[in-house]
Amino acid sequence: MRYANLPLRDREAVAPAKTADFSRLAHIYRWLEWCSFGPVLWHCRCTFLAEMKSGRSALIIGDGDGRFTARLLVENPQITVEAVDSSESMLRQLMQTAGRNVDRVRVQLADARQLNLAPRNFDLVATHFFLDCLTTVEVEDLAMRLRGIMPHDAAWVVSEFAVPDNWYGRLIARPLVTALYIAFGFLTGLSIRQLPAHREALQRAGFTLAKQRTWLGGLLVSELWQPRPAQNFGHLQRYPSQRGALSRSYCSCVSCSHTPPRPISSP
Ligand SMILES: C[S@@+](CC[C@H](N)C(=O)[O-])C[C@H]1O[C@@H](n2cnc3c(N)ncnc32)[C@H](O)[C@@H]1O
Numbered sequence: 560m561r562y563a564n565l566p567l568r569d570r571e572a573v574a575p576a577k578t579a580d581f582s583r584l585a586h587i588y589r590w591l592e593w594c595s596f597g598p599v600l601w602h603c604r605c606t607f608l609a610e611m612k613s614g615r616s617a618l619i620i621g622d623g624d625g626r627f628t629a630r631l632l633v634e635n636p637q638i639t640v641e642a643v644d645s646s647e648s649m650l651r652q653l654m655q656t657a658g659r660n661v662d663r664v665r666v667q668l669a670d671a672r673q674l675n676l677a678p679r680n681f682d683l684v685a686t687h688f689f690l691d692c693l694t695t696v697e698v699e700d701l702a703m704r705l706r707g708i709m710p711h712d713a714a715w716v717v718s719e720f721a722v723p724d725n726w727y728g729r730l731i732a733r734p735l736v737t738a739l740y741i742a743f744g745f746l747t748g749l750s751i752r753q754l755p756a757h758r759e760a761l762q763r764a765g766f767t768l769a770k771q772r773t774w775l776g777g778l779l780v781s782e783l784w785q786p787r788p789a790q791n792f793g794h795l796q797r798y799p800s801q802r803g804a805l806s807r808s809y810c811s812c813v814s815c816s817h818t819p820p821r822p823i824s825s826p
Pocket of ligand 1: 582
């Protein structure tokens with residue numbers, strides 16, 4: 560079979576990994592989170608809530624049990640939310656959590672990697688601890704499609720784990736992230752084992768990091784990205800793989816996001 564001879568990038572494109580199934584965690588997800596990280600993940604998700612109060616139409620991908628969606632609906636009474644998740648149980652939980660604001664939510668059971676982003680405009684996109692379920696190539700592919708349906712003043716809020724490029728990253732953050740991947744691999748079938756280089760992927764897809772905040776010494780990041788004007792991302796290239804990209808992608812200052820992405824040689 561020729562498949563095995565294809566470069567990693569092409570193999571991912573031909574056969575995306577099986578979608579992880581988070582359904583059995585739907586009812587206990589918040590308690591798992593609370594027991595492991597206390598309130599920090601929640602603070603991370605809500606970092607840029609103030610910036611989300613004027614949006615009208617949000618796309619929230621992989622929001623799981625919907626706690627963030629519910630909070631957004633309360634904070635912004637005009638907004639309508641399209642919530643996409645590959646787990647039916649999570650979407651059911653999300654609708655329940657939305658409570659009396661559920662009429663402003665439309666759910667879509669779908670794999671975000673194959674999401675049909677019909678010509679719709681979203682002025683807000685949120686992905687909290689979701690991009691880490693994808694490879695770098697998949698993140699970039701999603702970002703490029705999102706770039707096409709987001710107006711120039713839209714925002715994409717990202718919450719993610721990260722591994723700082725220092726002793727803390729090597730000794731604490733990386734082993735912790737590896738342990739989390741092993742646990743989620745066991746519980747959900749998630750086959751990803753390392754964080755995607757989501758920053759590089761988003762930059763390449765035409766987004767600019769506008770704001771960021773780090774938590775727990777850089778183990779967690781909250782970021783607000785905005786589309787760059789179209790003429791500034793004509794250099795787009797496919798990002799070849801996520802090998803070793805994480806530590807390079809991590810940086811603690813916002814200004815470094817304005818550095819033009821380095822050309823990538825073939826894998
Ligand atoms: C780690 S949980 C994060 C949930 C929530 N956003 C949070 O902040 O805790 C990942 C969520 O993404 C969903 N998910 C994973 N892979 C997906 C995919 N390929 N397409 C759509 N949803 C996916 C899972 O069902 C789950 O609800």
